[in-house]
Amino acid sequence: MSLKHAILTLLETEESSGYDLLKQFQSRLGYFWNASHQQIYAQLKSMHSEQLIDFHVEAQANKPDKKVYTLTQAGRDALSEWVQQPLKLGKVNDALLVKLYAGHLADKDQLLEEMTNYRDNHQRMLNTFLAIEEEYKNSSAKEKKNLALPYLTLRRGIIGEQACLDWADEVIDFLHS
Amino acid sequence: MSLKHAILTLLETEESSGYDLLKQFQSRLGYFWNASHQQIYAQLKSMHSEQLIDFHVEAQANKPDKKVYTLTQAGRDALSEWVQQPLKLGKVNDALLVKLYAGHLADKDQLLEEMTNYRDNHQRMLNTFLAIEEEYKNSSAKEKKNLALPYLTLRRGIIGEQACLDWADEVIDFLHS
DNA sequence: CAGCATTATGCAATTTGTTGCATATCAAGT
DNA sequence: ACTTGATATGCAACAAATTGCATAATGCTG
Numbered sequence: 001m002s003l004k005h006a007i008l009t010l011l012e013t014e015e016s017s018g019y020d021l022l023k024q025f026q027s028r029l030g031y032f033w034n035a036s037h038q039q040i041y042a043q044l045k046s047m048h049s050e051q052l053i054d055f056h057v058e059a060q061a062n063k064p065d066k067k068v069y070t071l072t073q074a075g076r077d078a079l080s081e082w083v084q085q086p087l088k089l090g091k092v093n094d095a096l097l098v099k100l101y102a103g104h105l106a107d108k109d110q111l112l113e114e115m116t117n118y119r120d121n122h123q124r125m126l127n128t129f130l131a132i133e134e135e136y137k138n139s140s141a142k143e144k145k146n147l148a149l150p151y152l153t154l155r156r157g158i159i160g161e162q163a164c165l166d167w168a169d170e171v172i173d174f175l176h177s
Numbered sequence: 178m179s180l181k182h183a184i185l186t187l188l189e190t191e192e193s194s195g196y197d198l199l200k201q202f203q204s205r206l207g208y209f210w211n212a213s214h215q216q217i218y219a220q221l222k223s224m225h226s227e228q229l230i231d232f233h234v235e236a237q238a239n240k241p242d243k244k245v246y247t248l249t250q251a252g253r254d255a256l257s258e259w260v261q262q263p264l265k266l267g268k269v270n271d272a273l274l275v276k277l278y279a280g281h282l283a284d285k286d287q288l289l290e291e292m293t294n295y296r297d298n299h300q301r302m303l304n305t306f307l308a309i310e311e312e313y314k315n316s317s318a319k320e321k322k323n324l325a326l327p328y329l330t331l332r333r334g335i336i337g338e339q340a341c342l343d344w345a346d347e348v349i350d351f352l353h354s
Numbered sequence: 355c356a357g358c359a360t361t362a363t364g365c366a367a368t369t370t371g372t373t374g375c376a377t378a379t380c381a382a383g384t
Numbered sequence: 385a386c387t388t389g390a391t392a393t394g395c396a397a398c399a400a401a402t403t404g405c406a407t408a409a410t411g412c413t414g
Contacts, residue, residue: 001369001402002272009279019392032274039371041394064379064392080282086291087272089298091401095179095211095264097333102186103326105257114263121266149280152351156274156344163340167254167333178399196362216401218364241362241409 003043006033008071009077017066018044028132030125031157044069052078100171112175113128118130119168128159129154180220181229183210185248185256186264188230194243197223205309207302208334221246229255277348289352296345303338 010021010029019039025033025040035043044067047053052075055067071079072078103111136144136151143150187198188204195218202210202217212220224230224316229252232244248256273295280288313321313328321328 002270002275003370005272005279006275009275012279012282017392018394022392031269032271032278034268034270036372037392038373038394041392042371050393060391062380066392080277083276083283084249086285086294087276090271090273092208093179093211094209094267094333095182096267097330098179098183099260099264100184101209101330102189102256102260102325104180104258105189110261117263139184148351148397150278152348153274153278154260155347156271159340159347160337163336165338170332170336171329174325180400194362195364199362213402214362215364215403218362221401222364237361239410240360243362 003033003035003039004047005079006035006077007040007043007047008052008082011069011071012079015068015070016067017058019066026129029156031129031160032153047075050074059078073155085106108175110154112172115168115172115175119172120163122168124162126158126165129157129161180210180212181224182256182259183212184217184220184224185229185259188246188248189253189256191324192233192247194245196243204305205331206331208337209330224252227251227302231321276325285352291348292345292348296342296349299338299341299345303335304341306334306338310335 006025007021010024016024018037021040021044022035022037025035044053044055046082048055048069051072053069054072055069057065058068059065096114099106099114100111132154133151136147136154139147184198187193189203193201195214198217198221199212199214202212221230221232225232225246228249230246231249232246234242235245236242246320273291276283276291277288309331310328313331314326316324
């Protein structure tokens with residue numbers, strides 16, 4: 001049940017609507033968490049009923065109203081308690097690897113297409129992350145200090161995506177041979 | 178619903194019991210799939226009711242009996258159909274990154290412990306994978322050809338674990354400074 | 355021989371996540 | 385005017401995963 005904690009973490013930095021959270025998970029935080037809008041709205045509802053978060057409705061010019069959520073004290077407490085608990089190891093479930101393992105059942109062109117598609121996706125993510133890294137590098141010393149930990153999570157994204165690309169190149173090379 | 182396909186893939190290579198599958202997911206296939214024993218046994222049951230797999234009970238000396246599952250023709254068909262379908266992008270849910278993002282709420286020593294623990298785990302995985310790679314490299318040309326695709330999935334493990342270690346070192350360096 | 359780990363299997367309750375559907379506002383293009 | 389796309393929210397049915405419990409045989413260690 002860690003979507004809860006991912007949301008608490010984001011709200012701790014800044015108040016957001018469900019839609020804001022969705023967009024963050026889809027873009028710059030895509031590396032460490034993914035969730036659908038249905039999941040997010042449902043989670044926000046249940047967190048509100050647990051009084052971990054509060055909201056107010058904000059009217060916007062040129063856009064529909066939104067519900068902006070903020071942490072309550074209980075929410076802050078729950079987050080800091082969670083941060084102090086040790087984690088168990090994360091699960092890996094990578095369907096592409098399963099598919100490649102069973103790849104003799106598909107034809108080479110299909111695998112190649114899947115792999116180049118995979119490579120393109122990760123290249124796109126890497127570019128996004130590198131752009132954010134540039135922003136960070138150009139920020140003031142004070143900002144850098146404040147953002148040091150988020151920056152390290154970004155580094156995970158960059159290093160991980162680079163690894164994806166290196167591997168994809170190996171596989172594509174093999175499939176071409 | 179891809180545990181199903183992961184299991185079909187493994188059974189396509191060799192017949193196995195639920196426990197065998199569990200052990201594979203925990204060790205050499207840990208990189209690409211994880212599942213609990215409850216999940217595996219339940220999945221096998223449902224796949225058997227769908228007639229994708231068959232089993233026979235095998236008595237063992239010095240160990241409890243086991244149910245050894247094999248693919249049926251329908252199972253083979255389902256697998257090769259799945260391999261031919263394009264995948265959607267995998268989800269990432271990395272609680273360690275969430276925690277690091279919110280790391281200012283924990284104390285440095287705790288984060289350090291979490292990170293060194295993470296590093297150790299991934300070092301252990303990397304060592305396992307490297308040992309398997311050695312085996313592969315020492316196998317015959319014929320074997321190498323047969324195992325080419327599984328070997329590429331192993332490479333994903335190696336490259337990915339190395340990336341984990343590189344990143345962990347960056348973070349640990351930072352936390353020490 | 356008592357206690358613990360490993361092998362081997364499973365059920366039931368609950369929590370999470372997915373899929374499909376539904377609604378509504380506003381901007382921009384055709 | 386009409387359609388498409390982005391913003392913004394949500395419900396309901398279903399599938400999948402987690403957690404807790406339960407059983408049973410065997411091997412090993414003290």
